Amino acid sequence: MSTIFECRCSEGIGGLFPELDVPAQGVEQLIDPLLVRTQLLRLPDLSEPQVARHYTALSKMNFGVDDGFYPLGSCTMKYNPKLNEDVASLPGFAGLHPRSDVLRSQGALQLLFELTGLLRDIAGMADVSLQPVAGAHGEMSGMFLFKKYFEARGESARKRILLPDTAHGTNPASAALAGFSVTEIPSDQVGMIDLKALEEALDETVAGVMLTVPNTLGIFEANILQVTKMIHTAGGLCYFDGANLNSFLGQARPGDMGADVFHFNLHKTMSTPHGGGGPGAGPIAVSDLLADYLPVPRILQENGVYGLDWDNPDSIGSVHSFYGNFLVAVRAFAYILQLGDEGLRTVSENAVLNANYLQERLKKTYPLPYDGLCKHEFVLSGKGIADGITTLDIAKRLIDYGVHPPTVYFPLTVREALMIEPTETESKETLDQFAEILETIAVEAKEDPQLLHEAPRNAPVRRLDQTQAAKNPVLTYPFDEKAE
Amino acid sequence: MRYIPNTSDDRREMLASIGVSSIEELFADIPSSLRENFQPLGLPMRSEMEVASMLGTMADRNNSTDAVCLLGGGIYDHYVPSIVGHLLSRSEFSTAYTPYQPEISQGTLTAMFEFQTFVCELTRMEIANASMYDGATALAEAVLMAERIRKKGVVAVPLSLFSHLRRVLDTYCWATEIEIHEIPYKEDGTVELTSLPEELSAIVIQTPNAFGVIESLAGLKDRMGEALLIVSCHPLSLGLLQPPGAFGADIVVAEGQSLGLPMGYGGPLLGLFATRREYLRQMPGRVSGRTVDADGNTGYAMAAQTREQHIRRQRATSNICTNSALCALAATIYLASIGSAGLRQVGELNLQKAHYLADGITAIDGYELAFSGTFFNEFVLNIPGDAAVIHDQLVQAGFAVEAPDDLRAVGFENALRLAVTEKRTREELDRLIQVLGGIR
Amino acid sequence: MAYPTDYRYTKDHEWIQLQGHRARIGMTDHAQTELGDIVFVELPAVGTSVQKGDNVATVESVKAVGDMFAPAAGTVVEVNDGLESSPETINSSPHEGGWILVLEISDPAELEDTLDAAGYESFTAGG
Secondary structure (H helix, E strand, C coil), X not given: CCCHHHCCXXXXXXXXXXXXXXXXXXXXXXXXXXXXXXXXXXXXXXXXXXXXXXXXXXXXXXXXXXCCCCCECCCCCCCCCHHHHHHHCCHHHHCCCCCXXXXXXXXXXXXXXXXXXXXXXXXXXXXXXXXXXXXXXXXXXXXXXXXXHHHHCCXXXXXXXXXXXXXCCHHHHHHHHCCCEEEEECECCCXXXXXXXXXXXXXXXXXXXXXXXXXXXXXXXXCXXXXXXXXXXXXXXXXXXXXXXXXXXXXXXXXXXXXXXXECCCCCCCCCCCCCCCCCCCCEEECCCCHHHCCCCEEEEECCEEEEECCCXXXXXXXXXXXXXXXXXXXXXXXXXXXXXXXHHHHHHHHHHHHHHHHHHXXXXXXXXXXXXXXXXXXXXXXXXXXXXXXXXXXXXXXXXXXXXXXXXXXXXXXXXXXXXCCCCCCHHHHHHHHHHHHHHHHHHHXXXXXHHCCCCCCCCCXXXXXXXXXXXXXXXXXXXXXX | CCCCCCCHHHHHHHHHHHCCCCHHHHHCCCCHHHHHHCCCCCCCCCCHHHHHHHHHHHHHCCCCCCCEECCCCCCXXXXXXXXXXXXXXXXXXXXXCCCCCHHHEHHHHHHHHHHHHHHHHHHCCCEECCCECCHHHHHHXXXXXXXXXXXXXXXXXXXXCCHHHHHHHHHHHHHHCCEEEEECECCCCCECCXXXXXXXXXXXXXXXXXXXXXXXXXXXXXXXXCCEEEEEECHHHHHCECCHHHHCCCEEEEECCCCCCCCHHHCCCXXXXXXXXXXXXXXXXXXXXXXXXXXXXXXXXXXXXXXXXXXXXXXXXXXXXXXXXXXXXXXXHHHHHHHHHHHHHHHHHHXXXXXXXHHHHHCCCCCEECCCCCECCXXXXXXXXXXXXXXXXXXXXXXXXXXXXXXHHCCCCCEEEEECCCCCCHHHHHHHHHHHHHCC | CCCCCCXXXXXXXXXXXXXXXXXXXXXXXXXXXXXXXXXXXXXXXXXXXXXXXCEEEEEEECCCEEEEECCCCEEEEEECCHHHHCCCHHHHCCCCCCCCEEEEECCHHHHHHCECHHHHHHHHHHC
């Protein structure tokens, strides 16, 4: 696929902006000549039809949730309601400058205030900040809150975070950002955190634990209350990664489980689009212990008037330019308003039903390391399907059948892992088709393995050489190559 | 519920095949006390039409389309070509996720590659990533990166940095225990670099700075010793202004909202991040790299992934996972639509109109530019009178102008900052001058 | 691939060829197979002194990172510069051409806890 830089250039096309309507002054009079650009500027100058064709063609080389089944485990690729797109583009929202006078931003502030309250109640916790703009950003903010909390208590020696070996990579990375070291706790034979190992690891240097509930194996920690109690008794705090909230929306609340920080992934649970990798939003809910340290500004309401509260000396400060990803918050707000309590509950019911249904059928063909009730996702293994066949081969062959592969090679504790999360917005028919495809691939693996090794064949490109991409990375269009 | 395709028959069949009699049984693994303590929100289910109406009412309470926007400070009211929104709304782009399976993500990956190229062309740096959350976190991560490379524990930061960038930087530096040394500014508004400490991991310069003044980066890099030069710049000015890469910048960051994004009450935004090729392994964020497929055709895949959290975990260059991909796509389409000619043109429109307004206002008795330094599309005015009162009168007259509080906080008793973009017509500017002239 | 019997091995999948106080160190065949195509090697500077257990070099493949740890305290006296342009040598010749660095070791006794070829083979078979 060629890039925009390879399109035939037109001359300066113009037509977007009107002519200057004020008397022009010489640029050299307005700007010091040393500061005027003399460097190359190789942006293509194209007509609008060329731009339209190019990006339309690119879009057809992509696969989104609207194209087909997208069972990426832990990503919750549910359908993105189009109403959300419409409300997020309302000029009153999209056209609002963040430095607008507070009295002229009442609608936006009201939305932020109300969403804060809704998320706080969904979490069952004391307060919420909408500032973090991604799950990892929420994790980082949570770790900053931990640090502030212990600093305030003179317990800065608490420098260790415990996390299970099934943790998502962002967890230890976020802890490290805040200066914590991480200790991995093994999972037991049923895939839950090993209580004994956890107990042994607990001492006065532990700041707390980072857990995903249910965990990345799709298994709900049966001992969650015991775990959080152990951590609190030892003087630590509990961080909950809320990536898997889709599994217990409307059923239970992380606040009741003992969470001190809980992050939402609005682009997962709350249906806002994933955008090819972002933007998302990672608001955090906190317990009483941490509410004072939340980022500024906080959104407040007094006598029906909404405002921004910057006055919070104990705050960790800010983690974003302004108030978080407002237009993402708009989408999530519309979604929650549409669903209501009944709708939220129906989400987790159907998500969990779909996952267990698929698990029950697929375990007949693929190894299922943890065979029991799962929540909204489950992990299979591609090991032993056939000689010389890896999960990667299976994933690439799925592409030929028009399905997006599940998450592969994660969590790290399962060899040749295939993490499948159907979500509630898929029909039984789609699930049956998917199961049939996977069953067919298992047969192909034994009878005609070349089909897998050479997959994908029905994609815009064949299997890509990732080694070459990694070895001498070419990260920008090589303009000079053309001259050769 | 509208978004759930399963019928009750489907559910019955699925329950039967699992071997349970009710959905309730599928939640038996959640401790019963948690189920009992659950409290609903007290929200009814609502129709799409109702919710559309509710949100419409909220949006109308924002009076944003009435006022003539002169707000700036990193976020600007720019014209976005119609084509951007249309192409961006293609669901193949918006409903896809991170391109972990490159063979079916060539749209995203090719666009990322184009975006990286655009950022490098604008800034004249060697490599760029596929986006950070916003200009503030991009700057914070640049400082963290410089600290990883130089390990001096101190960075120099100008007092003329936007307050929202400084606030985020303060938080990240507190968390990572990096000390901030403040750089004052001269009378003309540019940075005063004569008495910097010897040992620094980096020096941060913002240009144009918080006062709108363009900094001269000429010769700076040579006087910095080992410290890395981090420049936070304004991407839309780079059609007109010499880019930081020409002056030896080591890391360049920016807020990319001006490149085709709505103001959106401050989010989502777009962090640009570019650096030298030799620092690739220290650079945070995703990158798309060119490669070939099994047939030898050109394709794109995520490159240098071993820097990232999903592989390096606690030793990753950053914890960033989800970034601002769709916003980067918007910027890519915007730049493809305006081209180099368009970028120069929009830069000139901003420059000329801002100076026209400044000249018109400073012709009024008592109004002066706070700084003599060259500016692009934003400037600070000293006000003859109570800036808060003048501000309110401008608002009454239908102009959105930033309140003087931020400037007061840094010692400007009576000043206002105004930003002028290509969208401001001569009529609007003349009326503003007239209103100010009429205030006594 | 057979494991040279005159080498010592660590549980971190490194091999050591000891000549007096000089220890030539590399990655075992088992490790390079696990890592996959190697694309980058981060070598220490000659002259760096390390303690036992220090992370002395890093080997990167497309999908993973392999850390090399100093099996004993010492000083880096030689590094395999060829790996900069041809990191894949570790894949094709892990025990010979793909050597990574040479450490001048202060106390060879620190290597007593390493395995011999047979010991390493059964270690990897079990793991």
